[in-house]
Amino acid sequence: MSNLLNLLEKIYQTNDLTYKEITYLLENITNEDREVLYNYALKTKQAYYGDKVYLRGLIEFSNICRQDCLYCGIRASNAKVERYRLTPEEIIGCCDQGYELGYRTFVLQSGEDLWYTEEILVALIQEIKKRYPEVAITLSIGERRVETYQSLFASGADRFLMRHETASKELYETLHPTMRFDDRRACLSALKEIGYQVGAGFMVGLPGQTPADLAEDLRYLMELRPDMIGIGPFIPHSETPLGTEKGGTIKDTLVMVALARLLIPESLIPATTALGTLHPQGRELALKAGANVVMPIITPTSVRKQYALYENKICGDDHPEDCRYCIERRIQAAGF
Numbered sequence: 001m002s003n004l005l006n007l008l009e010k011i012y013q014t015n016d017l018t019y020k021e022i023t024y025l026l027e028n029i030t031n032e033d034r035e036v037l038y039n040y041a042l043k044t045k046q047a048y049y050g051d052k053v054y055l056r057g058l059i060e061f062s063n064i065c066r067q068d069c070l071y072c073g074i075r076a077s078n079a080k081v082e083r084y085r086l087t088p089e090e091i092i093g094c095c096d097q098g099y100e101l102g103y104r105t106f107v108l109q110s111g112e113d114l115w116y117t118e119e120i121l122v123a124l125i126q127e128i129k130k131r132y133p134e135v136a137i138t139l140s141i142g143e144r145r146v147e148t149y150q151s152l153f154a155s156g157a158d159r160f161l162m163r164h165e166t167a168s169k170e171l172y173e174t175l176h177p178t179m180r181f182d183d184r185r186a187c188l189s190a191l192k193e194i195g196y197q198v199g200a201g202f203m204v205g206l207p208g209q210t211p212a213d214l215a216e217d218l219r220y221l222m223e224l225r226p227d228m229i230g231i232g233p234f235i236p237h238s239e240t241p242l243g244t245e246k247g248g249t250i251k252d253t254l255v256m257v258a259l260a261r262l263l264i265p266e267s268l269i270p271a272t273t274a275l276g277t278l279h280p281q282g283r284e285l286a287l288k289a290g291a292n293v294v295m296p297i298i299t300p301t302s303v304r305k306q307y308a309l310y311e312n313k314i315c316g317d318d319h320p321e322d323c324r325y326c327i328e329r330r331i332q333a334a335g336f
Contacts, residue, residue, distance in 0.1 A: 041258035041290030057103035065111025201230030205248020261290025
């Protein structure tokens with residue numbers, strides 16, 4: 001048995017590998033090893049979750065952002081973006097539609113748009129919870145004061161998604177000129193402490209990223225034990241400083257999804273839209289490599305294309321009900 005197969009057997013049996021072992025695995029994995037890895041990840045997912053795939057209705061309610069991340073299409077200094085901001089009433093309208101379509105979790109996601117003050121967000125969350133007491137509300141709105149996180153939680157928000165983006169401090173601060181690595185980590189710790197179910201995660205294939213950096217991402221997640229882990233490929237956007245860089249690959253991203261499933265087996269892991277953008281069967285491949293969440297978009301079609309963190313994003317013209325039934329058929333066709 002090769003050294004790599006021993007490592008794959010070890011991670012499957014123990015849900016643990018050292019930083020050095022993960023780095024070695026990432027540097028030496030072959031196509032055959034990948035198949036073994038995906039198979040172990042699928043078995044692990046089935047042991048924890050069976051064949052279930054969870055659907056979360058995604059509402060991208062503003063593409064206005066105060067940050068200037070080098071890879072992001074809605075970064076503050078991209079003057080070519082047509083900006084939009086949904087009113088609280090419009091967001092509630094999306095929830096009404098999503099509820100009708102059967103969603104029981106809404107993910108409210110935006111750029112870091114401070115127009116939505118603590119007061120506006122508290123009132124919005126309370127209104128959604130008043131209408132639909134049984135739904136879970138997930139926020140993905142970036143960095144705020146700890147007191148704001150506390151009051152949003154107290155008003156009924158259940159979950160918070162905030163990718164740590166990369167566990168390499170140097171890479172993080174290069175890519176996020178307006179942000180600090182330590183602040184990001186502090187936010188994630190605070191969210192956990194407050195009692196949110198927390199989602200973290202990272203991008204694969206960033207310029208300058210090494211296998212050792214990716215190993216560090218996984219070790220950080222093992223320490224944090226988030227409830228959800230979002231992993232997607234880096235896809236360049238032409239109106240950003242990284243527009244001409246090479247993007248991440250589906251292969252490398254699937255390896256990281258599978259390793260995350262094995263190392264943090266109880267986590268929820270989305271099959272991201274970015275994977276579906278890179279490959280027609282990208283989301284299905286992720287489900288077969290350990291992912292178990294899909295987030296169909298219920299953002300109004302009138303603004304959906306403006307929420308372009310990267311280019312050529314799929315489902316830009318689809319109506320929410322089309323997305324809902326298309327994704328259900330695709331999940332069932334993949335065997336889940």
